[in-house]
Amino acid sequence: xxxxxxxxxxxxxxxxTLFNRLTRSRDALVADQPGLTRDRHYGHGRVGAxxxxxxxxxxxxxxxxxxxxxxxxxxxxxxVDEADVxxxxxxxxxxxTPQDKVIANRLxxxxxxVHLVVNKAxxxxxxxxxxxxxxxxxxxxxxxxxxxxxxxxxxxxxxLEGFPDKTEEESLRHxxxxxxxxxxxxxxTLxxxxxxxxxxxxxxxxxxxxxSIYIDFEREGHTYTIIDTAGVRRRGKVNEAIEKFSxxxxxxxxxxxxxxxxxxxxxxxISEQDATIAGFALxxxxxxxVAVNKWDNLESEQKETVKRxxxxxxxxxxxxxxxxxxxxxxxxxxxxxxxIDEAYRAAMAKLATPKLxxxxxVAVERQAPPRSGAIRPxxxxxxxxxxxxxxxxxxxxxxxxxxxxxxxxxxHTFRKVFKLQGTPLRVQxxxxxxxxxxxKDSRGGKSGKK
Numbered sequence: 001x002x003x004x005x006x007x008x009x010x011x012x013x014x015x016x017t018l019f020n021r022l023t024r025s026r027d028a029l030v031a032d033q034p035g036l037t038r039d040r041h042y043g044h045g046r047v048g049a050x051x052x053x054x055x056x057x058x059x060x061x062x063x064x065x066x067x068x069x070x071x072x073x074x075x076x077x078x079x080v081d082e083a084d085v086x087x088x089x090x091x092x093x094x095x096x097t098p099q100d101k102v103i104a105n106r107l108x109x110x111x112x113x114v115h116l117v118v119n120k121a122x123x124x125x126x127x128x129x130x131x132x133x134x135x136x137x138x139x140x141x142x143x144x145x146x147x148x149x150x151x152x153x154x155x156x157x158x159x160l161e162g163f164p165d166k167t168e169e170e171s172l173r174h175x176x177x178x179x180x181x182x183x184x185x186x187x188x189t190l191x192x193x194x195x196x197x198x199x200x201x202x203x204x205x206x207x208x209x210x211x212s213i214y215i216d217f218e219r220e221g222h223t224y225t226i227i228d229t230a231g232v233r234r235r236g237k238v239n240e241a242i243e244k245f246s247x248x249x250x251x252x253x254x255x256x257x258x259x260x261x262x263x264x265x266x267x268x269x270i271s272e273q274d275a276t277i278a279g280f281a282l283x284x285x286x287x288x289x290v291a292v293n294k295w296d297n298l299e300s301e302q303k304e305t306v307k308r309x310x311x312x313x314x315x316x317x318x319x320x321x322x323x324x325x326x327x328x329x330x331x332x333x334x335x336x337x338x339x340i341d342e343a344y345r346a347a348m349a350k351l352a353t354p355k356l357x358x359x360x361x362v363a364v365e366r367q368a369p370p371r372s373g374a375i376r377p378x379x380x381x382x383x384x385x386x387x388x389x390x391x392x393x394x395x396x397x398x399x400x401x402x403x404x405x406x407x408x409x410x411x412h413t414f415r416k417v418f419k420l421q422g423t424p425l426r427v428q429x430x431x432x433x434x435x436x437x438x439x440k441d442s443r444g445g446k447s448g449k450k
Contacts, residue, residue: 002255003163004053004248006079009089010060010099014119018089018146019043019056042251047156049165053251055079060103082248085113085159088138092118092129096136104136115159118143122150175344178227178253180281181263182273186293190263190327191228194337212253227253254280258388259287259343266295266306270313278317285389287343287423288320291336296326319415321422343422347388351418356382356392363413372401389424399429
């Protein structure tokens with residue numbers, strides 16, 4: 001499972017800037033104004049072979065006891081409790097403040113590994129930038145500049161030093177699938193229906209499951225792990241900090257699974273939150289099966305309306321199979337499980353290089369990639385670059401110019417030929433020689449670029 005790194009510190013020390021640097025995104029709002037981040041942001045990062053989840057928390061004001069700052073402090077403490085390691089950010093320009101001392105004391109009590117990081121250290125010698133922060137007694141300070149990227153990679157190598165590299169063997173032991181979705185859509189009821197017994201508490205109250213529960217079981221002689229996750233509520237409906245951070249556990253469960261089973265409530269509108277949760281799984285590259293629950297209570301006309309809504313709002317899940325079930329009555333569970341098996345096999349499929357290259361050449365002959373100015377991208381061969389999800393690496397020239405629409409065409413072609421139902425598939429490009437240079441053909445001569 002990916003380690004979770006929580007970024008903690010008082011307001012305006014640069015946590016969101018560091019978050020954006022680590023995730024290579026602009027997902028967190030950044031401005032020179034304290035307290036801009038009032039809720040958590042979460043994203044994916046990687047240093048070498050070590051992937052991780054990173055959580056950007058709101059500014060930590062541990063001495064307040066009411067209002068929005070108090071709520072932010074509760075969220076931060078919950079993030080620390082759920083994280084594997086904490087990065088405590090301080091401001092190298094401002095120096096040690098009374099708030100920093102209080103936060104340091106709280107973090108020592110948490111029992112989590114803490115790395116003290118001195119931000120805004122550009123132009124300063126590392127030893128000088130961190131000198132006065134030794135009084136916080138949290139080990140050797142690490143000086144960085146989140147805005148400029150100075151020292152950030154070295155910092156994360158230190159932070160992740162004790163965590164193992166991700167290996168394919170870990171995910172090949174046996175299938176793991178996570179049951180995900182909004183609260184009160186019937187996730188725990190579905191888990192019980194699959195297991196055939198009441199292994200998970202399930203009753204009609206949103207948010208019953210606050211932690212992810214891993215259950216090993218056997219079905220037809222094969223071993224599986226099912227993960228029942230906490231429901232992810234819409235931000236405006238969440239009051240307790242412990243539920244605000246249930247999304248972290250859901251993301252970790254998705255990362256640890258091979259297949260995600262997205263549960264929808266047929267009696268409720270397909271919401272933005274449903275699409276967001278599906279997006280978590282898609283971003284993680286996980287195979288996906290959709291279970292539309294509570295189907296038995298709908299009239300025929302209502303069923304058609306629900307299907308149209310799903311087709312419109314979840315069109316980006318066209319690779320996944322949809323099942324209309326009743327978890328409470330146990331209807332549709334057998335077919336759902338067949339799709340889980342199928343999605344797992346597709347996610348872990350091994351694709352031979354010669355066949356991949358043949359499929360690529362046929363696809364290009366049928367529809368060549370469009371020109372970019374005077375240059376047409378040239379695709380030479382393909383090989384598999386990874387599993388869960390399947391990654392196909394295409395080699396050639398001028399591939400930086402391939403548009404997204406053509407990439408989707410290749411993804412559709414590979415999925416259809418190799419029967420990869422239920423899993424996202426990613427096509428990556430690796431460009432060789434400069435397309436403006438002449439290049440040797442297979443006979444040793446030279447051929448100009450067409």
